[in-house]
Amino acid sequence: MRIVNNFILINLAKIFFPIFFVIFFISSVILFIRVASVTAVIKMSFLEFFELYFYTLPVMLFFALPITFFVAAVITLSRLSQEYELPVLFSLGLSSHYLLRFFFPLSLILSATLFIFSFILIPASNQFYQQFLNEKRKNIDINLKPSEFSQKLGSWLVYINSFENNRYGEVVLFSKQSLQGEVFIVADSAELINNHSIFEISVSNGSAYLGKEKMIERIDYEKLITRLNISTNYQHNSIWDYWASMNNAYIERDTLENDRKAREGAKVLRNFATYILVSLFPILSIPLIPLFGVMHPRFMHPYTYFFIIFSVAFFYGCVHIVSTYFPIHGILPTIFLWSIGSYLLFRQFIARFF
Template sequence: MVNVKGYISSNFTRSFLTIFLPFFIIISLVFLVRIAALTSKIQIDFGELLLLYSYSIPEIVFYTLPLSFIAALANVLVNLSQGNELIALYALGLKSKKILSGLLLIGLLFSLLLTTISLLAMPLSKQFYRAFKEEKRNDAKLNIVPGELGQKFGSYYIYVKDKTEDTFQNIVIYNRTDKTNEQFFSSHTGKLNRNEDVTSLLLNDGYGYTYSEIKLQQAEYKTLEIFDNAKKKGFEFKSILSYWQEAQHNSKIMHKLLFFIFVSLIPVLSVYLVASFTMINPRYQPNRSFTVIFVSTLFFYAIASSLQKWGTLPILGISVIVIMILGQWLFKKRVSKYF
């Protein structure tokens, strides 16, 4: 019996990796594109891009693993059925429920893994991700692109015509202090200065203009230093316990918690449900694995989405119990009744 479980488990592992790895790579590319889009707001190098990607890995795994598990489970059971391997095991006196016990254990382990990722790893990784972005913004490491309009330094709008190494050339700065007062600066060269928490832009050889409703003032300067006076946001890390305790008075976090719990339970909940339609007699029953994968995935994620919008703990509990009963009933009616 141990060899049978090992054989089925090895088949499942090969099928799972064949499905999971392409999904993981595709979704990773989507996350990398999203991270790369941050370069329009903050300056990050390749190492920092990989660091941000590492913070996204728990989320990528969480969303790809349940779908991969359902697809692998359906494929391995259909392949074993069509190869008459399950029929041979039935002929040796092994019950279908006994054969499925190994996959049920794998589903339980996958659910435990997803629960750990969603309730422990994801809150931490999201906080690290947000803290990194806040730190970058507070350090004012802006990617000031020559020739691009609409860029900001603090509360100032800035335009740079060219850049040589760390020195900006032909700079124009505009600031509107209120409805009736505006400031305009132009400079031949400039450079960012960073001193601990203070960031400034040092301008060289230029002119400054101050305009109001009653007068226009002009000044020529050799050097002018403009400070980043934008209010800097701090970031406060929360422990895992305090993070989820907010669900008691924050419905958004409560709904997110319910969504995470249900999605984490998909592997163990899907075993009997999927097996009911994929443990087949190939002589009399057609292969409908793709339909089973699509309908099962749609079914589970429709419930998960509903819980995320208006779910409660009692509804979550009822949903889990109903799915377990439904899976057991279908499996008994369609499979264990005959095998």
């Protein structure tokens, strides 16, 4: 059996690593775009850019590894079936249950790795990511570009037409979150000063439009100064404190502070359900690997790729629904139904014949 194990393992590795590198490359491009969006306003060095990128790697690996393993395992068995190598092994006495025993230790190791990623590395990297951005905001170097739309500074959308001698010319500011409601400011020029993340925007020769109920108030000025705090006052907590904060999802939202804590707790609770289900996906889906991969090339048509896409999309769709609407009570039913359903399908369509 050691020869058979090595044979299947070698074929699995030949498919796993190319698929993983493709997914890793595509995910890296997406992460680079996400990190690059931070530099739209905040200037950072090349090393700082890659520092932010590495903080996002655990999340990408967490979602890429289980999908890659499942896809590679199914395609491996499918190719061995189409090349008549699995039918030969079955004719020599190998049973389909042997494949379950072969993939179980690999799935167990992968699920354990995913639990380490989800409950330790991802919360730690996310906190380092937020802490890094908060430190950069405290000493932010403005990177506003002339004639470019959708540039954001705190709660303000900013448009400038020119930049010369440390002053911005023909400036437009818009905010929905000011004390006066919606505010629209136009000015001939502006100057921005950063004092430890407290920004002072001094605009000259313009007009401010204040949007109120069924009316707009206009104020003309020679000089107007607006201050805003773009620091998030982020506090780095331990991993234990991070997961303990999900209890705040059930507190009464009677104050703004409690409302903020409740929303953060609900987010952590959703992550908790998502991480558990995705981490268990390799183990729960072991019966689906031979179900989709094993076939008799003469009598069965290979619908492998369709089954892979459908099962992965269906599982992650269930994870999204459970984590959003039933983050606590939906975990065990999902685990039970997915595992039992997968095994019953395996017994019905594979174990009876192979």
